[in-house]
Ligand SMILES: Nc1nc2c(ncn2[C@@H]2O[C@H](COP(=O)(O)OP(=O)(O)OP(=O)(O)O)[C@@H](O)[C@H]2O)c(=O)[nH]1
C-alpha cells in the first residue's frame with residue numbers, strides 16, 4: 080500500500096464519528112435516525128417499528144462519516160447495550176418527555192451508564208434529546224424540570240452534556256443535531272454540568 084493511500088485511509092478514519100443512539104423503547108430513537116437519513120441522505124421517510132437488536136447506518140456529513148448505531152431499547156435488550164460502547168464518540172440519549180411515568184426509568188438507565196464511564200470512555204460526548212415535545216401540554220415547564228434533574232445527576236458525575244427538546248416527527252429541534260454530533264455546534268440546546276468543549 081502506498082504512503083498516500085495510507086494517509087488517505089487514516090484521514091477517513093480520523094473523520095469517522097461513531098454515534099450510539101440509546102434510550103428506552105418507544106422514546107423515538109429510530110424516528111430521530113429516520114429524520115436524519117431523510118434530511119441529509121434523501122432517504123424517504125418510513126414508518127418505524129420497534130427495533131429488535133440494532134441497526135447501523137452510515138451518514139456522510141460535512142466531510143465526516145457518521146456511523147449511527149440505533150439500538151433497541153426494550154428492557155430485554157438493555158443487558159446487551161454495553162456490547163456497543165467501545166469506541167463511541169457520541170452517546171445520543173433519547174427521552175420520551177411525554178411519558179411522564181417512564182422519565183424516571185430513563186434517567187436511572189442513563190445514570191447507570193454515566194456511573195460506569197470507563198465502559199463508555201471519558202472522551203465520549205453526550206447529547207440528550209427530550210423528544211415528543213409536541214405531545215406535552217406545558218413543554219417549557221416539563222423541559223426545565225427535566226434539565227434541572229439531569230443537571231443534578233451530571234453535576235454529580237461532572238460530565239458536560241448537550242440537551243435539546245425535539246419533535247422527531249416534524250424535525251423541530253433537530254436542525255443542529257448533525258453539527259452537534261460532529262462536534263461543530265456550540266449552541267445546540269443548553270449545556271449543563273461542567274463547561275462543554277465540543278470541538
Ligand atoms: N408525537 C410524536 N411521536 C413520536 C416522536 N418520535 C417518535 N414518535 C413515535 O413514537 C413511536 C416509537 O418511535 P420509535 O422511533 O420506534 O422508538 P424507539 O426508541 O426506536 O423504540 P425501540 O426501537 O423499541 O427502542 C413511533 O410511533 C413514532 O412515530 C415525536 O417526537 N412526537
Ligand SMILES: [Mg+2]
Pocket residue numbers: 108109110128129130149150151152
Ligand atoms: Mg427503534
